[in-house]
Amino acid sequence: MxxxxxxxxxxxxxxxxxxxxxxxxxxxxxxxxxxxxxxxxxxxxxxxxxxxxxxTADTITLDSRLPDFMIDDPKSLWNGRQLHDLYKEAxxxxxxxxxxxxxxxxxxxxxxxxxxxxxxxxxxxxxxxxxxxxxxxxxxxxxxxxxxxxxxxxxxxxxxxxxxxxxxxxxxxxxxxxxxxxxxxxxxxxxxxxxxxxxxxxxxxxxxxxxxxxxxxxxxxxxxxxxxxxxxxxxxxxxxxxxxxxxxxxxxxxxxxxxxxxxxxxxxxxxxxxxGEVRYGGTKNEDGSRPFRQSIYPSRDIAKGTVFSRDNLKICRPGYSLAPRHFETLLGCAATRDIEAGERLSETDLG
Incomplete structure (x- = not known):
């Protein structure tokens, strides 16, 4: 560099x-x-x-009207201008x-x-x-x-x-x-x-x-x-x-x-x-946004021994509970404790 x-x-x-x-x-x-x-x-x-x-016009070009010193370009803003005249103006x-x-x-x-x-x-x-x-x-x-x-x-x-x-x-x-x-x-x-x-x-x-x-x-x-x-x-x-x-x-x-x-x-x-820099995983200023991810919550009260199902679990915001990647693992497992609706789950609830 x-x-x-x-x-x-x-x-x-x-x-x-x-x-x-x-x-x-x-x-x-x-x-x-x-x-x-x-x-x-x-x-x-x-x-x-x-x-x-x-x-000055004299230091940058010659005061000539020969073809070389005339701008001949239809695409140019200055088409048809003599170089010396243009530079004298500019x-x-x-x-x-x-x-x-x-x-x-x-x-x-x-x-x-x-x-x-x-x-x-x-x-x-x-x-x-x-x-x-x-x-x-x-x-x-x-x-x-x-x-x-x-x-x-x-x-x-x-x-x-x-x-x-x-x-x-x-x-x-x-x-x-x-x-x-x-x-x-x-x-x-x-x-x-x-x-x-x-x-x-x-x-x-x-x-x-x-x-x-x-x-x-x-x-x-x-x-x-x-x-x-x-x-x-x-x-x-x-x-x-x-x-x-x-x-x-x-x-x-x-x-x-x-x-x-x-x-x-x-x-x-x-x-x-x-x-910035090459960075994955979010910045410190994004920490306050992490709760707005989704996670797994009991959608109703679950008694100990009840099987987890789509009827009693929901993936929703906020993101304080168990990560959504565990949802399929939880399904079919029995609750190891009484869990209130809306209570956070943790990896210990995976059995």
Missing amino acids: AQPIRIGDRVIGQDAEPFVIAEMSGNHNGSKERALEIVRQAAQCGVDCLKFQTY HTPWDWHADLFAAAAEFGVLAFSTPFDESAVDFLDSLGVPMFKIASFEMTHLPLIARAARTGKPMIMSTGMASEAEIGEAVAIARDAGARDIVLLKCTSQYPANASDANLLTIPDMARRFGVQVGLSDHTPGTGVAVASVVHGATVIEKHFTLDRADGGVDSSFSLEPWEMRLLKEETTRAWRAS
């Missing part, structure tokens, strides 16, 4: 509540005031961490970052970001971020991974479309460059994603193969997939967050609103507590 990871006053590991990350992404809709409000409301939902994205201005991190600290939550090129790593490191996130589409950007790893800070990497070999290569590069604390996130790089594509059984397999903490970056609607992932061992949950989907925005359709994020935090914690 992978060792727990401590980030600030939080712990990521099987013995800690799921570490819930609210992803702002482009849901600020170009407004710094809205971005700060997202931080405030996410904190009120009880999340452990806020995550931003650090890029990016979080770098001069907002310090204030966003300060606001998160004021509200008592951690904050970090996803760099999309090496210059963003250096910028974020200068702001003292506690860790780095590598996005799914950057899992093959090995120079970026190495640059982030050389800071020695914990790294969370979404696996998205990455093959087992690509994940292994990314983890190896990160470790060789100095990263010791690594979390992999099972992720479906579809926006929104289908629950049928979540393949949550990959989570425990990934943990075994790579020896790291594993969580879920979830783009499905609602909270069901995220809650289910905890039962499969997810220790980190990341979901996009917005104030109100009706406000629109590049990521709004697959983002949670505040009431849903609050529910996500509550229900993933409940799922973690419910996982």
Whole structure:
């Protein structure tokens, strides 16, 4: 089992509540005031961490209208958009970052970001971020991974479309460059994603193969997939967050609103507590329910020497008397004492 990871006053590991990350992404809709409000409301939902994205349109792509730089996918929310225009709209201005991190600290939550090129790593490191996130589409950007790893800070990497070999290569590069604390996130790089594509059984397999903490970056609607992932061992949950989907925005359709994020935090914690241990025979808290089992009672007064029969015995609640498994054995036996209706039987009455 992978060792727990401590980030600030939080712990990521099987013995800690799921570490819930609210992803702002482009849901600020170009407004710094809205971005700060997202931080405030996410904190009120009880999340452990806020995550931003650090890029500009020019650091992440080229300003070209050649076919390679146009989104041509009828299933995409952004079909027909030019990459440069989309990223110009969605990016979080770098001069907002310090204030966003300060606001998160004021509200008592951690904050970090996803760099999309090496210059963003250096910028974020200068702001003292506690860790780095590598996005799914950057899992093959090995120079970026190495640059982030050389800071020695914990790294969370979404696996998205990455093959087992690509994940292994990314983890190896990160470790060789100095990263010791690594979390992999099972992720479906579809926006929104289908629950049928979540393949949550990959989570425990990934943990075994790579020896790291594993969580879920979830783009499905609602909270069901995220809650289910905890039962499969997810220790980190990341979901996009917005104030109100009706406000629109590049990521709004697959983002949670505040009431849903609050529910996500509550229900993933409940799922973690419910996982428990392999246990049979009931818990201490069930002791008070044991009397509501059924047992064998005399249904009428029985004189000594009377044969036990279905006419004078009954299996019923409560469960203080002789267990039902003895019923057939009792039938045909003679009572060795006078027994009052409703009086408890014991194994001595078996003859």
